[in-house]
Amino acid sequence: MKLQQLSSKVWILPAHPDDEKIQPAVGVVIGGNETVLIDAGNTPRLARELLGELEQIKAPPVKHIIYTHYHWDHVFGACVFDAPVTAHFLCKKKLLEFAKLSWSEEGLQTSVEKCMIRAESAKIIRAGVDDWSTFKVVLPIQTFEEKETLVGEDYRLELTHVDSKHSNDSILVEVVGEGVMFVADAFYPAPLRVNPNDRALDRMVLKTMLASVAEIFVHGHGDPLTRAEVQEILELA
Numbered sequence: 001m002k003l004q005q006l007s008s009k010v011w012i013l014p015a016h017p018d019d020e021k022i023q024p025a026v027g028v029v030i031g032g033n034e035t036v037l038i039d040a041g042n043t044p045r046l047a048r049e050l051l052g053e054l055e056q057i058k059a060p061p062v063k064h065i066i067y068t069h070y071h072w073d074h075v076f077g078a079c080v081f082d083a084p085v086t087a088h089f090l091c092k093k094k095l096l097e098f099a100k101l102s103w104s105e106e107g108l109q110t111s112v113e114k115c116m117i118r119a120e121s122a123k124i125i126r127a128g129v130d131d132w133s134t135f136k137v138v139l140p141i142q143t144f145e146e147k148e149t150l151v152g153e154d155y156r157l158e159l160t161h162v163d164s165k166h167s168n169d170s171i172l173v174e175v176v177g178e179g180v181m182f183v184a185d186a187f188y189p190a191p192l193r194v195n196p197n198d199r200a201l202d203r204m205v206l207k208t209m210l211a212s213v214a215e216i217f218v219h220g221h222g223d224p225l226t227r228a229e230v231q232e233i234l235e236l237a
Helices: 044-056 089-099 105-113 119-128 203-210 227-236
Strands: 010-013 026-031 034-038 062-066 085-088 142-144 147-152 155-161 171-175 180-184 216-219
Touching: 010 044, 026 155, 034 147, 044 119, 062 147, 085 089, 089 142, 105 119, 142 147, 171 203, 180 203, 203 227
Parallel strands: 034 062, 062 085, 085 142, 180 216
Antiparallel strands: 010 026, 026 034, 147 155, 155 171, 171 180
């Protein structure tokens, strides 16, 4: 997968077109001498591929990571980066349960037995971890409840919590001045293992997206959406 540039400061490592890969998009914001990641990839192997892509565009070091929500496919690559993480406080609370596990082949199997991770997902994680001794669940060190603003060298990010059907720790991340918002999986239905009977999209989140000034919306498992496309999705939801 190759980085795609969306604006002067924003790139993405696109979502894998094969849904069975469970490989969501990762956001990259470059401001001055630092890089911020929106999510961290589904495994250390993918995170290392992202590092290679960042080197290709001569991106500055990754200085910060933002988790959009706690699901493993958005956070398990973070151990590759030496960078602090910001997320909603519920995200940290949920990840603490993952962090308690002794991560190894046995620990992965335990996560499946406890229904924390599906067996199909465990196969992807197993393939993406080359050395369990270097793997860990990276917890957020900075958390917030409703809104947070991250200001760095030549960038400003507005973080907004949305109590979405998909995950109640979800946040939207707007890159101010760039017309780009990262929404990850926030408008998706609840995961099948949580509620297999409700496959409706989250209209509240879609309306919140449209209330912003963003023109491009990067979601987790598909191509970025235009404002017109989000409006059409809302009308059909």
